[in-house]
Amino acid sequence: MGGDFAPQSVIDGCVIARVRHPNVKFILHGPAQRIMELLQPHGELRASCEVRDASDVVGMHDKPSQALRRGRTTSMWRALESVRHHEADVAVSAGNTGALMAMAKFQLRPMEGIVRPAIVAIWPTMRGQSVVLDVGANIGSDPLQLVDFAVMGGAFARAVFGLNRPTLGLLNIGTEEIKGNEAVKTAAKLLKESRALPFDFKGFVEGDDISAGTVDVVVTDGFTGNVALKAAEGTARLIAHYLRSALTRSFFAKIGAFLARGAFSVLRTKMDPRSVNGGVFLGLNGVVVKSHGGTDGLGFASAVDLAVEMARNEMPRRIAEDLKTIAPIIAQLQTQKPRQPVLPEPGVALAP
Amino acid sequence: MGGDFAPQSVIDGCVIARVRHPNVKFILHGPAQRIMELLQPHGELRASCEVRDASDVVGMHDKPSQALRRGRTTSMWRALESVRHHEADVAVSAGNTGALMAMAKFQLRPMEGIVRPAIVAIWPTMRGQSVVLDVGANIGSDPLQLVDFAVMGGAFARAVFGLNRPTLGLLNIGTEEIKGNEAVKTAAKLLKESRALPFDFKGFVEGDDISAGTVDVVVTDGFTGNVALKAAEGTARLIAHYLRSALTRSFFAKIGAFLARGAFSVLRTKMDPRSVNGGVFLGLNGVVVKSHGGTDGLGFASAVDLAVEMARNEMPRRIAEDLKTIAPIIAQLQTQKPRQPVLPEPGVALAP
Numbered sequence: 086m087g088g089d090f091a092p093q094s095v096i097d098g099c100v101i102a103r104v105r106h107p108n109v110k111f112i113l114h115g116p117a118q119r120i121m122e123l124l125q126p127h128g129e130l131r132a133s134c135e136v137r138d139a140s141d142v143v144g145m146h147d148k149p150s151q152a153l154r155r156g157r158t159t160s161m162w163r164a165l166e167s168v169r170h171h172e173a174d175v176a177v178s179a180g181n182t183g184a185l186m187a188m189a190k191f192q193l194r195p196m197e198g199i200v201r202p203a204i205v206a207i208w209p210t211m212r213g214q215s216v217v218l219d220v221g222a223n224i225g226s227d228p229l230q231l232v233d234f235a236v237m238g239g240a241f242a243r244a245v246f247g248l249n250r251p252t253l254g255l256l257n258i259g260t261e262e263i264k265g266n267e268a269v270k271t272a273a274k275l276l277k278e279s280r281a282l283p284f285d286f287k288g289f290v291e292g293d294d295i296s297a298g299t300v301d302v303v304v305t306d307g308f309t310g311n312v313a314l315k316a317a318e319g320t321a322r323l324i325a326h327y328l329r330s331a332l333t334r335s336f337f338a339k340i341g342a343f344l345a346r347g348a349f350s351v352l353r354t355k356m357d358p359r360s361v362n363g364g365v366f367l368g369l370n371g372v373v374v375k376s377h378g379g380t381d382g383l384g385f386a387s388a389v390d391l392a393v394e395m396a397r398n399e400m401p402r403r404i405a406e407d408l409k410t411i412a413p414i415i416a417q418l419q420t421q422k423p424r425q426p427v428l429p430e431p432g433v434a435l436a437p
Numbered sequence: 438m439g440g441d442f443a444p445q446s447v448i449d450g451c452v453i454a455r456v457r458h459p460n461v462k463f464i465l466h467g468p469a470q471r472i473m474e475l476l477q478p479h480g481e482l483r484a485s486c487e488v489r490d491a492s493d494v495v496g497m498h499d500k501p502s503q504a505l506r507r508g509r510t511t512s513m514w515r516a517l518e519s520v521r522h523h524e525a526d527v528a529v530s531a532g533n534t535g536a537l538m539a540m541a542k543f544q545l546r547p548m549e550g551i552v553r554p555a556i557v558a559i560w561p562t563m564r565g566q567s568v569v570l571d572v573g574a575n576i577g578s579d580p581l582q583l584v585d586f587a588v589m590g591g592a593f594a595r596a597v598f599g600l601n602r603p604t605l606g607l608l609n610i611g612t613e614e615i616k617g618n619e620a621v622k623t624a625a626k627l628l629k630e631s632r633a634l635p636f637d638f639k640g641f642v643e644g645d646d647i648s649a650g651t652v653d654v655v656v657t658d659g660f661t662g663n664v665a666l667k668a669a670e671g672t673a674r675l676i677a678h679y680l681r682s683a684l685t686r687s688f689f690a691k692i693g694a695f696l697a698r699g700a701f702s703v704l705r706t707k708m709d710p711r712s713v714n715g716g717v718f719l720g721l722n723g724v725v726v727k728s729h730g731g732t733d734g735l736g737f738a739s740a741v742d743l744a745v746e747m748a749r750n751e752m753p754r755r756i757a758e759d760l761k762t763i764a765p766i767i768a769q770l771q772t773q774k775p776r777q778p779v780l781p782e783p784g785v786a787l788a789p
Contacts, residue, residue, distance in 0.1 A: 183611070211674075211675060258573055264535075264576075292667025293668065293670050295668055296671030296674065296675040297675075308610055308617070308618060309660065309661050312610060312643070312644040312657070313664050314644065314668075315645040316644035316647055316668050317668045318644070319646070319647055320672040320673055321672055321676060322649070323563060323648040324672075324673060326563060328680075331697075331701065331703050331704040334700060335699060340696050341695070341697025341698075343693070344693030345684060345690045347687060347690060348687065348693065352683040
């Protein structure tokens with residue numbers, strides 16, 4: 086029931102996803118009657134679906150703490166519950182991100198050894214795609230959390246991009262070692278000193294390195310990552326706006342645009358946020374994919390694609406394996422500060 | 438002597454700037470003989486120039502602390518010195534940003550009441566242009582520094598955009614009040630409570646609001662601001678790359694691109710980073726404009742445009758006036774923590 090166009094967009098997405106992934110089964114949580122009506126014209130999807138009635142809905146502007154206290158009858162809670170009970174391999178929601186993360190943390194709990202789960206985004210680059218995390222699960226990060234993000238991002242890139250040994254950089258405001266805040270400097274030191282990491286640590290990268298594709302995985306705190314992601318989205322929208330107005334300002338421009346319409350349709354597909362839709366919550370005992378709230382069926386289907394990939398790759402197991410490689414770092418830091426899992430709290434970030 | 442193509446790019450920039458601002462006089466600091474040679478073909482510029490010999494140069498990768506210790510014979514130091522001695526109204530450099538900020542802080546000193554100077558950038562938006570600060574002078578900011586940035590950014594927007602009462606937002610990862618780190622939440626509270634601010638505080642904005650032009654002034658810490666700015670630049674470069682390859686992939690696309698070339702040239706101008714070139718250092722007793730290091734004469738001329746505007750508008754005086762309006766906020770906070778000007782330090786940020 087999450088997102089601006091639910092449940093229609095979710096059903097539309099599942100119709101597309103069923104064709105792409107014929108063996109995937111769906112459990113749809115929400116108002117059963119309404120969902121059944123929407124499923125009516127889609128016989129094949131209906132056969133792959135189990136509908137479970139959930140009468141309540143988490144509002145897009147509910148506070149995470151509120152949602153957590155009062156939300157146990159909502160479709161969001163129930164969807165996560167089906168992952169907790171191992172009925173589903175992964176949950177997909179286009180709803181309120183903060184509430185989803187709070188509920189996910191509460192129900193699925195952080196994996197052993199992970200202080201804070203993160204949200205991972207796939208970012209288009211000059212070289213193809215890169216992974217950026219955290220893009221909004223946390224509002225600040227200490228060195229150890231950044232190291233956790235590195236491990237999770239590395240495991241994600243290996244699974245999703247099929248890379249044996251992804252390259253990884255820490256987002257900073259300069260590539261020299263003297264620059265940046267204490268958290269990134271310490272994290273860089275820890276990563277540089279560790280042997281046998283399951284990725285290739287390349288040191289610091291800057292904001293423009295993300296789109297350049299300098300590394301496969303860009304690690305940053307949730308505040309900076311979220312701002313960077315949205316600043317990039319805003320820039321893409323601004324340029325699309327420039328392009329549209331440039332191509333309609335003269336007769337020749339219009340003809341040119343018409344002749345090049347094939348090229349523009351390629352460009353549109355490349356820039357379509359629906360083609361890479363979904364932030365993945367990593368670091369929990371179970372995977373959750375957050376679709377953009379404003380997306381339609383096509384975008385929701387992309388989120389399902391990602392979810393299927395996460396399930397096929399058994400992400401939590403892979404992360405657990407990779408976590409072993411940073412055990413020495415953790416041991417080193419544990420002497421300084423006790424490592425405690427973080428309980429859900431109202432500070433969970435990212436707008437829906 | 439700063440930047441990748443100095444001193445040629447500086448001279449080329451001054452040639453353009455002299456035509457645009459015939460009454461402006463230039464003091465050029467650098468190797469006198471080489472500069473005189475480059476000035477040779479430009480008689481009119483030569484008449485507006487005074488050349489002062491400075492044999493040394495701050496390297497693009499010198500640490501700020503090094504530059505500060507050993508740099509008193511460099512062209513950068515001398516340029517700032519001429520502002521300190523009131524021989525020049527403003528200094529323009531395409532050199533090492535960290536060194537420039539460290540030297541500027543040391544020579545010009547922070548204005549009374551300003552804890553940390555900031556770097557201001559002009560950002561193209563759907564509505565025209567907005568101001569973003571800090572984009573890299575600091576690596577983290579407390580609430581009071583964010584309030585300082587707000588005052589400086591407001592004064593800048595009033596001067597540069599000719600606005601009577603600019604709108605201003607604090608960059609955050611959600612617009613609800615519960616979101617974000619303590620610094621932005623406290624700064625928002627302080628700004629909301631203050632009466633008689635010289636700008637209209639609109640609360641929180643998100644990364645995509647920058648390009649949308651939701652507010653005239655976007656305030657953030659130097660780490661986030663720098664990453665956002667570079668992430669946006671990287672995205673613009675990525676889309677330009679997509680566009681180029683889309684328009685050369687088929688015969689019709691090429692013809693279309695040819696017919697629409699007028700439109701693309703408009704677009705190119707809009708997207709040309711040289712047309713809005715220059716980060717302005719604000720909060721010092723004197724103004725410094727930092728040009729992109731990789732720019733050419735046209736870009737350097739834009740930095741000079743900005744410098745002229747800053748000088749004509751007497752930015753430090755305007756900021757000093759506006760600072761009075763936040764005196765109550767400062768008083769409120771001074772009871773909690775003493776307010777001390779910050780001395781130059783090696784942590785100064787932003788790559789050249």
